[in-house]
Amino acid sequence: MLLCFSNVLYSSNIHALKSLFLFNFVNYVEWPSQIFKHKNSPITYCVSGNLRVFKNLRSVLKDEYYKKRKLIVRELKSDAEMHGCHIVFFGEDDKYQTESTLKFLARQHILTVGEDPDFLKKGGMINLDYDKNHVVIEIDLENVKQGQLNISSKLLRLSKVQ
Numbered sequence: 001m002l003l004c005f006s007n008v009l010y011s012s013n014i015h016a017l018k019s020l021f022l023f024n025f026v027n028y029v030e031w032p033s034q035i036f037k038h039k040n041s042p043i044t045y046c047v048s049g050n051l052r053v054f055k056n057l058r059s060v061l062k063d064e065y066y067k068k069r070k071l072i073v074r075e076l077k078s079d080a081e082m083h084g085c086h087i088v089f090f091g092e093d094d095k096y097q098t099e100s101t102l103k104f105l106a107r108q109h110i111l112t113v114g115e116d117p118d119f120l121k122k123g124g125m126i127n128l129d130y131d132k133n134h135v136v137i138e139i140d141l142e143n144v145k146q147g148q149l150n151i152s153s154k155l156l157r158l159s160k161v162q
Helices: 002-025 051-061 099-106 141-146 153-157
Strands: 043-048 069-075 087-090 111-114 126-131 134-139
Touching: 002 051, 002 087, 002 111, 002 126, 002 134, 043 051, 051 069, 099 111, 099 141, 134 153
Parallel strands: 043 069, 043 087, 087 111, 111 126
Antiparallel strands: 126 134
16 A cells, blocks of 8 residues: 555656756747747747646646746647647647647647657657656657757756757
8 A cells, every 4th residue: 555655646746747857948048039929928838648647737837937928838739729839748648749739839839848758859848757766857859859948958968968
């Protein structure tokens, strides 16, 4: 029974950690200014395939702003709902995480983040892995450049860059 409880704690903690990383990416990513209609348009996080990350992120983002932009989160239930997203997190149970979807999103200036070992190979920009009690950030710079996004050197120094 103790082993089952420790697995629940691990699972809950890793999802909370991933939510915090997602929250903080807004500090290290720069989008082309033309994608925002107004200088105070919100930044929208969209989560697909991981309900725990969605719930944690919703709690973290409550009443949060970045440079006068409200931070909001939506749960995606279909790929048609990705319009208006600035950061899309593809969870382990996501069925829309395909190479064609990721390539399409890159052209839309959307930061794509996943938690799949093959996420970067499929065209994703940032992958969150977990190794020896800490989150490992993996970044594919070519995929980021295709999306015309800029990632701060501070984040790059903390990441495995491909």
